[in-house]
Every structure is written in structure tokens, then in C-alpha cells.
Amino acid sequence: MRLLEAIIDANNRAVAGDQDAGLHPSEFAEELPIVALTCIDPRLNSLFPQVLGVLPEQFIWLRNAGNIITGPTSSTMRSLALACAVKGGKEIVIIGHTDCLVGKTTTMQLLERLRAIGVERHALPDNINEFFGIFSSERQNVIKATDIARHSPLLGPKIPIHGLMVDVQTGKLEWIVNGYQALDMMSTRWNEVVQSAGQTMDALKSLTDFNIGEMKFPETKIGEVVTKTEDWLSSQVKKLEIKKPVAVPEALAAAPPKIPLPPPIRPRVILRKGSAK
Numbered sequence: 484m485r486l487l488e489a490i491i492d493a494n495n496r497a498v499a500g501d502q503d504a505g506l507h508p509s510e511f512a513e514e515l516p517i518v519a520l521t522c523i524d525p526r527l528n529s530l531f532p533q534v535l536g537v538l539p540e541q542f543i544w545l546r547n548a549g550n551i552i553t554g555p556t557s558s559t560m561r562s563l564a565l566a567c568a569v570k571g572g573k574e575i576v577i578i579g580h581t582d583c584l585v586g587k588t589t590t591m592q593l594l595e596r597l598r599a600i601g602v603e604r605h606a607l608p609d610n611i612n613e614f615f616g617i618f619s620s621e622r623q624n625v626i627k628a629t630d631i632a633r634h635s636p637l638l639g640p641k642i643p644i645h646g647l648m649v650d651v652q653t654g655k656l657e658w659i660v661n662g663y664q665a666l667d668m669m670s671t672r673w674n675e676v677v678q679s680a681g682q683t684m685d686a687l688k689s690l691t692d693f694n695i696g697e698m699k700f701p702e703t704k705i706g707e708v709v710t711k712t713e714d715w716l717s718s719q720v721k722k723l724e725i726k727k728p729v730a731v732p733e734a735l736a737a738a739p740p741k742i743p744l745p746p747p748i749r750p751r752v753i754l755r756k757g758s759a760k
């Protein structure tokens with residue numbers, strides 16, 4: 484079981500009344516500390532990190548109004564990147580909560596409330612909703628934030644980024660975005676690259692046949708050399724291959740994570756094999 488699977492499992496069992504439900508953080512030493520982005524709502528103060536089952540020293544807590552990520556290089560994104568790079572965070576969870584006021588405030592209400600604290604309309608940008616990241620659905624907001632973070636150039640492909648919802652009444656967690664699946668998607672992309680690398684290897688192999696044919700190996704049979712070369716090449720390709728994903732949900736497949744990939748290399752060398760007399 485991976486860290487987030489264990490966290491959700493323990494949390495849901497505890498909420499259902501299981502007295503023995505809990506996480507054994509020592510089993511997840513490699514996957515901790517965890518980095519969480521939540522809303523500023525004070526009702527969350529007493530919930531974290533207990534609802535995750537991790538110790539306070541394994542919990543890096545970032546907060547902003549509405550747990551919003553406005554852009555791939557925004558201030559919050561920079562903090563998430565440093566939380567991982569400098570403070571050793573291993574996984575990121577973006578946690579929305581039920582009954583979030585950022586999601587319930589209309590544009591008119593927001594303008595009124597800002598005016599009440601002395602901020603006039605002309606001092607604010609035109610696109611006030613976008614500017615503050617006002618959202619209508621707490622769940623959609625979490626999905627959007629995890630998507631922006633997953634595509635951010637400030638986070639590499641090694642950090643899972645999950646999206647959760649927490650119920651402010653019960654502390655129950657709900658898994659909205661599974662960050663492990665997004666990482667598995669990336670490994671699929673890598674396998675495609677490895678496959679095209681394999682084609683290149685085939686081309687090289689043919690080339691090797693040719694070179695070996697031209698060279699003289701007085702004490703070795705040419706066939707042996709070719710076989711050994713083939714073995715070596717296929718073992719090199721195998722080394723490059725990485726774990727295949729289990730299943731990819733359609734939502735993720737529709738928007739594959741954009742990672743920079745080298746252009747596919749097409750083999751140019753085509754040699755006939757087995758036709759020599």
C-alpha cells in the first residue's frame with residue numbers, strides 16, 4: 484500500500500468508528516514528510532495533521548484562501564516546489580474542504596466586503612473572479628489546482644500530486660485526484676520513448692552486423708559475435724524499461740501530462756537479413 488492509500492484507508496475506517504484504525508508512519512519513512520496545501524479556514528486548525536494520521540513533524544502545511552493555485556509559477560507553486568526541494572517533501576496533497584466560503588462568495592459580495600475594508604473597485608483588476616481565484620465548486624477547484632501543479636515546470640516527475648476533500652464536520656477524507664496514476668501515465672510515455680529507442684537499437688544491431696561482416700575475427704565465429712551483440716543490446720533496452728501502469732482513467736488519458744520528450748528517433752538503416760546466399 485502506498486502512503487496516500489494507507490492514509491485514506493485509515494481515515495475512512497476511523498471515521499466509520501474503527502478504534503484501531505491508524506497509520507504507522509514508520510512504514511512510510513521514505514514517503515514522508517507530506518506537503519499539504521489547504522484553505523485558511525480556522526475550522527481546519529484542529530483537523531490537521533491528525534486526519535492524515537501523520538506526525539506534526541512529518542507535515543508541511545501551506546495555506547491560502549481557498550487552497551487556490553493561480554498559475555504554474557505562482558507564489559504558492561514556488562512554495563510547493565521549495566517545500567519538496569529544500570524541506571524534503573515527498574508527496575503533495577491539495578486539500579479542499581466542505582462549506583468553503585471562498586466558493587460561496589459572489590462577485591458582488593466580494594466587492595462589497597472589500598469596500599467595507601476600504602478597497603474601492605477601481606483599485607482592483609477587471610477580472611476580479613480570476614484574480615482571486617474565486618470558484619463555484621470546491622471539488623473542481625481541487626482538480627484544477629492539482630492539474631496546474633502537475634504541469635508546473637517547478638515540480639519534476641518524481642513527486643505525486645494528489646487532490647483531496649475534507650469534511651469540516653467529520654474530518655473524513657475523500658480522494659479526488661490520484662497522483663500516483665498521473666505518475667504512471669508518465670511512465671507510459673517513457674516506455675514509448677524506450678520503445679523508439681529500441682527501434683534505434685535494432686538499426687544499430689543491423690549496422691553492427693554489417694561492420695562485423697567487414698571486420699576480421701580470426702579466432703571467433705562471426706555468428707557468435709552477432710548473437711552476443713544482440714544479447715547485449717536487448718539487455719540494454721530491458722534496463723531502460725520501467726514499470727507499466729495498472730490502469731489509466733479516461734479523464735487522465737484525455738489530458739496526458741505534458742513532459743518534455745525528445746522527438747522520436749526513426750531508424751534509417753534498413754538491412755536485409757537472412758536473404759544472403
Ligand SMILES: [Zn+2]
Nearest residue numbers: 522524583584
Ligand atoms: Zn475555505
